[in-house]
Amino acid sequence: MSSSRFAVLVFVACAVLFTSSCGFYSRIMARKNLVDGSIAYKDRKFQEAEELFRLAASRDPQGETVEGRTAQLFLARTLHSRFIGDRNNKNLAQQAIEEYRKAIPQVVNEYAAAKSAYESNSADSAAQKRYFSALSSANSTVSAIPNLLESLERRDDAVKFQNDIAANAEMPETARTRALVQLGLQYNTCATEITDTEATKKTVKKDGKDVFQFVKPENPADLEKLRECVAKGQEYFNQTAALESDVVKSAPSANIKAMSGDQLRIFEEIISPFDSARSYRASIAVQASRLAEMEASPNYAQLKADADAKRAAADELKKVSRAIEEEKEARITAEAEAANANKANANATPAQ
Numbered sequence: 001m002s003s004s005r006f007a008v009l010v011f012v013a014c015a016v017l018f019t020s021s022c023g024f025y026s027r028i029m030a031r032k033n034l035v036d037g038s039i040a041y042k043d044r045k046f047q048e049a050e051e052l053f054r055l056a057a058s059r060d061p062q063g064e065t066v067e068g069r070t071a072q073l074f075l076a077r078t079l080h081s082r083f084i085g086d087r088n089n090k091n092l093a094q095q096a097i098e099e100y101r102k103a104i105p106q107v108v109n110e111y112a113a114a115k116s117a118y119e120s121n122s123a124d125s126a127a128q129k130r131y132f133s134a135l136s137s138a139n140s141t142v143s144a145i146p147n148l149l150e151s152l153e154r155r156d157d158a159v160k161f162q163n164d165i166a167a168n169a170e171m172p173e174t175a176r177t178r179a180l181v182q183l184g185l186q187y188n189t190c191a192t193e194i195t196d197t198e199a200t201k202k203t204v205k206k207d208g209k210d211v212f213q214f215v216k217p218e219n220p221a222d223l224e225k226l227r228e229c230v231a232k233g234q235e236y237f238n239q240t241a242a243l244e245s246d247v248v249k250s251a252p253s254a255n256i257k258a259m260s261g262d263q264l265r266i267f268e269e270i271i272s273p274f275d276s277a278r279s280y281r282a283s284i285a286v287q288a289s290r291l292a293e294m295e296a297s298p299n300y301a302q303l304k305a306d307a308d309a310k311r312a313a314a315d316e317l318k319k320v321s322r323a324i325e326e327e328k329e330a331r332i333t334a335e336a337e338a339a340n341a342n343k344a345n346a347n348a349t350p351a352q
Contacts, residue, residue: 063106128262184236240277
């Protein structure tokens with residue numbers, strides 16, 4: 001049947017069966033576009049994938065269905081991938097930003113729906129897969145847009161976007177934490193570059209042991225800059241503590257080995273941003289204690305103890321991240337060994 005005759009039949013069918021059936025047909029076709037687009041994307045046929053994802057997204061521009069929301073996000077990712085392959089084409093970066101921005105409300109809606117379904121039945125495999133996909137999509141989008149803006153040398157826009165995400169209570173705590181960490185990074189680097197020099201970091205003897213003693217930089221402007229960087233870094237990193245969920249707080253006691261593959265992926269997606277956040281909270285706390293030592297502050301001992309406590313908390317979550325990686329590697333090894341054993345059994349000559 002020709003495509004024109006098929007289109008006529010579809011139109012007649014929709015007219016007879018009313019809008020709801022047309023909506024059903026549209027979803028089916030969007031799924032086909034998504035499947036075909038995903039195959040093209042995997043084969044690095046990005047232009048073909050882009051056309052298919054655009055078509056799928058056009059079937060549901062408001063993102064009222066999972067298919068529509070998925071298509072919008074995949075379209076943005078495809079444009080992003082095209083830009084990575086041709087960084088001189090700034091127009092691709094701008095297009096990707098625009099499509100990602102269209103996707104944000106849809107990403108938020110999908111996350112809310114997926115989270116609700118998961119919390120209603122966390123043992124359901126389909127709910128686990130959907131929740132992981134929605135959570136990771138939100139997290140990756142939060143990172144993608146600022147990176148593209150930075151590529152276009154639009155630093156102020158990137159910072160504004162990250163501040164907006166950090167303040168958006170509808171976004172996952174993981175995405176908000178990622179934004180806050182990115183906002184604080186430059187200030188932690190700034191502080192470290194001032195304190196971690198031979199001019200400010202002296203080796204002295206204390207109780208018969210070599211220890212570091214931190215002294216003021218010679219330039220008063222550097223000391224003032226250090227104060228500002230520590231304050232700004234703490235402003236961003238310390239906000240992440242309030243975003244830690246019960247999953248993060250109880251992570252050290254989690255039974256990782258008992259988790260299914262989907263549960264483990266969800267767990268890792270939740271833990272990872274807070275592993276980073278705790279590390280930087282500890283790092284900026286260390287910088288604050290160094291500043292206090294330089295200025296002979298009466299709060300030095302308290303700030304030093306705070307830094308030690310934050311480092312211990314960071315190490316605790318770091319162990320969880322290592323355990324996740326070890327479990328993933330163990331499962332890959334076990335699967336490979338099982339596959340090899342099955343292959344050996346299949347190739348074995350039957351006994352006569």
